[in-house]
Amino acid sequence: MSDTLKLHASDNVAIALNPLVTDVGGIKTQIPKSHKVALTDIPAGETVLRYGQMIGKASCFIPKGAHVHDHNLEMGAHAVDYDFSAAADPLPEAPKSRIFQGYRRDNGRFGTRNYLGILTSVNCSGSVARFIAEAAEKSGLLDDYPNVDGIVPIVHGTGCGMSNRGDGYDVLLRTLAGYAKHPNFGGVLLVGLGCEVLQLADLIGGQTLSTQGALRYMTIQQSGGTKRTIDKGLAELASLADFANAAYRTPAPVSELVLGMQCGGSDGYSGFTANPALGVASDLLVQHGGTSILSETSEIFGAEHLLTRRAVSPDVGQALINKLEWWVAYCDKHDAKMDNNPSPGNKRGGLTTILEKSLGAISKSGQAPLNGVFQYAEELTEKGLVFMDSPGFDPCSVTGQIASGANLIAFTTGRGSVSGYMPTPCVKLASNSELFSRMRDDMDINCGDVAHGTSLALKGREIFDMLIDVASGARTKSEHLGYGGVEFVPWQQGAVL
CATH class of the missing domain: 3.40.1400 (Ribose 5-phosphate Isomerase B; Chain: A,)
Structure with missing residues (x-):
């Protein structure tokens, strides 16, 4: 088993799958698990690539075998080509319809809880x-x-x-x-x-x-x-x-499921294990006619071009860019920076810049076309993959998704976020096996095995099947623990008078 994983042929860094000790110019260098190691000499100012995409610039010369992190990697200037709707091909419909057991309401919608x-x-x-x-x-x-x-x-x-x-x-x-x-x-x-x-x-x-x-x-x-x-x-x-x-569970088409997708406490594994596995499950839901909501606008910054290419129309793509431009102006107004994210916990887990974090976060969206962009807590008028504007603060973002109609939440984590969101059940996905073992009472699915050979297709199917089971009444770990009493956090804007 290799101790490192190169995610794309053009990458000049790899991910440590175990703690490493490398020899750099005769000096022993320790590299923590899930952090980045240089695969070649990287001159100062050169672009650092992960997933085949820019995650920042070398702030100084980085020798081969060195630890690549915030001491030698910075965001740097970056430009992207939005290329609206260039890759908006619809996914094939599911060959066989799936059902879940839900509560039919008078307005025709279905609940997963009562x-x-x-x-x-x-x-x-x-x-x-x-x-x-x-x-x-x-x-x-x-x-x-x-x-x-x-x-x-x-x-x-x-x-x-x-x-x-x-x-x-x-x-x-x-x-x-x-x-x-x-x-x-x-x-x-x-x-x-x-x-x-x-x-x-x-x-x-x-x-x-x-x-x-x-x-x-x-x-x-x-x-x-x-x-x-x-x-x-x-x-x-x-x-x-x-x-x-008087309400009873009755068979309902999976097309009535609305999934809110979140990631919190992400680490260096999240972007190639739990998040893309959830992306596979999201695509399966979309293929069955259901709805998946991607959110956390501040955490797609630098990777938005991967979504605008999949926008079903230039107007949808531009609507996403308009949201990001609002966030940039909002940060400028309050003397903040978009690159203030990742958090300290994210950095301890191996993430360095918002570009790197965003590229991993956006993989939750799978490959489906982007069908719509909505305001925070706005009622959805489109099915398939949609985007809802929100902060990256998880309870606030999930609150908006539930208000928009999410009757399921899937939450990936690499550091170990703990939360639940009544009235909507939340499935927790661990990005690494160590976390799953350490916090087994909080995590529903281990995605860490993807790093060691389990296919994303197989793991995505496992997630999809669990989502249907949970929608039909199976209780999640956060429900067993009683979470959901303090996680209602509306996004507060405007003047306090």
Whole structure:
């Protein structure tokens, strides 16, 4: 078994599959596992290639056998050719349709879970939402409702002290509205304070509120304070549980699955094991008529040309570039740099520049054409592979994907991210076998074996099959651990007033 792996014929670095000790000019050099080693002498200023793509420039002379990392590699100036729609060939349809067992909702969408949600319009009602959920649990309210998966209080830190127009308000409204109509909720109780900027009436839009349906609401002020709101909330939850418990899993086409794809705590393995394996699973989902959402706009920077080539039209490609240009201007305005990402953990795992991280991250998207570009938490109007604008901060990005309709999440990690995202189940993919062994209680699938011969096609099929099982009710590791109580993190923009 080789100790290094060269990913592309034109690369001038390889990846260490084990800790290495090399001799560079008579000096012993230690290279950690998953980090880069120079395959040839690289002059100062020369482009460093991984995946056959530029990941930066040598900041000084790098001799053959040297450790290549942030001490001798910098991002450098880079230019890309967007070549809109040059490689937008559709994938062949799946020869045989797959099904999962899901919950059909009145609007025709399918859920993969059947939770009750307590959704708050403002931070001021967050504690009461939690009080209601805690009181319901203590009372055993759901004991007689076997088809209800649990109660999820959705609380956040805003909803007031903000303008009632503009990006900040619009983003929060889209996010909360997306959760209010999410198919993984069999019933939703809306709880407000009463005097906040984001009013419940604006939140529900044209959705129907009734004493019999899946959507109820109350305000603390109108209900008579905390204790009365808790009592009323318990009564409403009992009624919602009656309603939700009538739902049963029924066969549904895989085309009704909407997969949010994330990577967090990435390492040097992520870009050639877990991420491209997830890309294979994403392509399989697209071939079955389903939807995959790629996000984290700040983490495709430098690799966007690989997506614009697959855009189904120049307009779709340009929409992606417009998002990236907004992010560059946003960083300039706040004295930040796009290359501030990778994080310290990413760098300890072997990643050096945002170009390198982005090239690995984008491999989650597989080979499917890019069918659309959407705002954060925007309702999707296209199937297939789509892009949703978001920060690279995982909980925030996943929150937007769920608001856009994701009823499954697949999350790759090389360092060991831990999280869950109720009401949507999250499948965790370990990029390396050491992580999978060390954090076995948190990881669902080991992709580290790809580095040692398992094919991406085989691993992608394994991921795809598990996604269908989870959509049909199999519980993930993060669900067993109880994650999901603090990971609702809407993207906050705009002025705080």
